[in-house]
Amino acid sequence: xxxxxxxxxxxxxxxxxxxxxxxxxxxxxxxxxxxxxxxxxxxxxxxxxxxxxxxxxxxxxxxxxxxxxxxxxxxxxxxxxxxxxxxxxxxxxxxxxxxxxxxxxxxxxxxxxxxxxxxxxxxxxxxxxxxxxxxxxxxxxxxxxxxxxxxxxxxxxxxxxxxxxxxxxxxxxxxxxxxxxxxxxxxxxxxxxxxxxxxxxxxxxxxxxxxxxxxxxxxxxxxxxxxxxxxxxxxxxxxxxxxxxxxxxxxxxxxxxxxxxxxxxxxxxxxxxxxxxxxxxxxxxxxxxxxxxxxxxxxxxxxxxxxxxxxxxxxxxx
Numbered sequence: 424x425x426x427x428x429x430x431x432x433x434x435x436x437x438x439x440x441x442x443x444x445x446x447x448x449x450x451x452x453x454x455x456x457x458x459x460x461x462x463x464x465x466x467x468x469x470x471x472x473x474x475x476x477x478x479x480x481x482x483x484x485x486x487x488x489x490x491x492x493x494x495x496x497x498x499x500x501x502x503x504x505x506x507x508x509x510x511x512x513x514x515x516x517x518x519x520x521x522x523x524x525x526x527x528x529x530x531x532x533x534x535x536x537x538x539x540x541x542x543x544x545x546x547x548x549x550x551x552x553x554x555x556x557x558x559x560x561x562x563x564x565x566x567x568x569x570x571x572x573x574x575x576x577x578x579x580x581x582x583x584x585x586x587x588x589x590x591x592x593x594x595x596x597x598x599x600x601x602x603x604x605x606x607x608x609x610x611x612x613x614x615x616x617x618x619x620x621x622x623x624x625x626x627x628x629x630x631x632x633x634x635x636x637x638x639x640x641x642x643x644x645x646x647x648x649x650x651x652x653x654x655x656x657x658x659x660x661x662x663x664x665x666x667x668x669x670x671x672x673x674x675x676x677x678x679x680x681x682x683x684x685x686x687x688x689x690x691x692x693x694x695x696x697x698x699x700x701x702x703x704x705x706x707x708x709x710x711x712x713x714x715x716x717x718x719x720x721x722x723x724x725x726x727x728x729x730x731x732x733x734x735x736x737x738x739x740x741x
Contacts, residue, residue, distance in 0.1 A: 474499065475524045482527045494535045500528035501590070505555070507576040510593050511609040511627070512635050519611075519655070521634050526609055526627060529574065529591045552590055569600070586618075589626055595640070607651075613640035613658070615726065619741060625651025639691075641726050645741035657691040659720050661730065663739040665697050666714050673700065676716040685716075694718040694737045 477496045480487070487493040503509040504525070511529070512521045536551035543554070555571040558564075562579030565571075569583035574590035577583070581594050584602040588594060591609035595616070600606060604618040607626025618624065622644050627635050634653035638644065642656050645664040650656060652670035668674070668689070675698065676683040676690075689695060698715035701708050718737040723729035734741060 478524045478528045478531075481531060482524075485531075488531060488535055497528050497531050497535060500525060501532050501574040504529070504574045504576060504591055504593075507578065507593065510576075510611065511591050512593075512611050512637060519637055526591070526635075529609065530628060530631070532574070532590070555588075575606075584620075589628075591627075591635075607636065609635040611635055611637045613638055613642065615641050617643045619644055619646040619648070619664075621647040623649045623651070625649075627653075643730055643741065645739075652687075654687055654689070656689045657693075659692045659726070659729070660689045661694045661720055661733050661739065661741075662689070662714075663694070663696040664741050666695055667697065667712060668714060673713040674716065675700070675713055678716060678718060689714075690716070692720040692722065694720060694733050694739060696737075696739055 474496060477493075478500060481493045481496070500509060504511075509525050510522065511525045512519050514520075533551060538549060538551055539553075541548040541550060541554060548554075553573040555573050555575060555577065558577075561577065563577050564582045566582075566584045568585040569587075571577050571583065571588035572590040575588045575592040575594070577588060577594045578596040578598075580596040581598050581600065583600045584604070586600040586602065586604045586606070588600065588606040589608040589610075592606045592612070593610075594600065594606060594612045595614040597615040598612055599617045601618055601622070602620045604620065604622040604624075606612060606618070606624045608628040609626060610624045612618070612624070616638055618638075624636050624638065625632070627633075632653055636650050636653060637655045638650070639656060639658040639660075641659045643661045644650065644656075645662050645666065647665050648662050649667045649669075650662075651668070654668045654670065654672075656662070656668075662668075670687050672686065674685040674689060674695070676685065676693075693716045695714050695716055698713045699710040700713050702711045717739075718733065720733040721729045733739070
């Protein structure tokens with residue numbers, strides 16, 4: 424082709440640079456054409472990823488705890504836990520996902536906090552973690568002597584009798600935390616759960632545990648039950664009074680022709696009571712505690728009726 428003396432407007436590197444910018448602009452323009460819900464979710468995910476990387480870096484190098492920016496990042500995680508924007512564990516399409524980095528932030532929150540005196544009326548406390556406030560705005564009913572720590576999420580419609588909810592815990596709407604019940608650090612409590620008097624839901628901080636206890640929606644936990652060490656109680660299950668569940672507790676389904684043994688998980692709608700089984704020791708045979716699945720709660724849109732039927736049909740004390 425004959426050269427007629429016209430010089431190119433851009434050199435080759437400049438041309439590719441401008442093409443790249445044009446492509447990025449096109450992509451960005453397309454991104455902002457998406458529904459706002461998707462845009463905000465994407466931005467939120469990017470921010471969370473950056474925060475996660477920061478927390479992981481501090482966890483691997485504890486000297487950074489003295490750094491002001493590090494402390495700010497840790498406190499940001501606790502603030503997001505407090506309002507329910509972050510969770511230590513959350514349900515996904517593939518089951519429950521444990522966010523280890525969030526738990527790490529909770530663990531590192533303690534050493535950066537200073538002891539302070541907290542005055543509540545005539546009462547005085549001395550601790551590192553502030554108490555949760557503004558319950559009226561949140562729509563939470565709190566009976567005197569109920570306490571939740573800052574960094575615990577308590578949803579609207581929750582009722583707290585004199586009880587305790589620790590940092591990192593998530594208590595969803597419509598749940599009753601009855602008298603002297605305790606919800607441990609980072610425990611996950613679903614919607615419309617009933618934690619009866621004296622129930623102990625274990626935490627993950629003391630001693631440090633891998634997974635939090637998970638109690639799904641519409642579960643009824645009877646008086647003085649203990650659920651610890653990351654046990655997962657699936658939706659609509661009923662635990663009779665005094666059931667104790669640890670990671671090593673045998674949960675035996677006795678509803679069929681042969682017993683079926685489970686550990687660490689109570690299947691959905693199971694009705695569970697305390698039991699025991701025989702175990703041999705050097706000194707002889709003795710009874711060891713276990714939990715027995717003795718029935719199933721019926722599937723029903725009326726959760727209260729299905730609960731009452733399950734308790735009556737299986738003669739379960741709660």
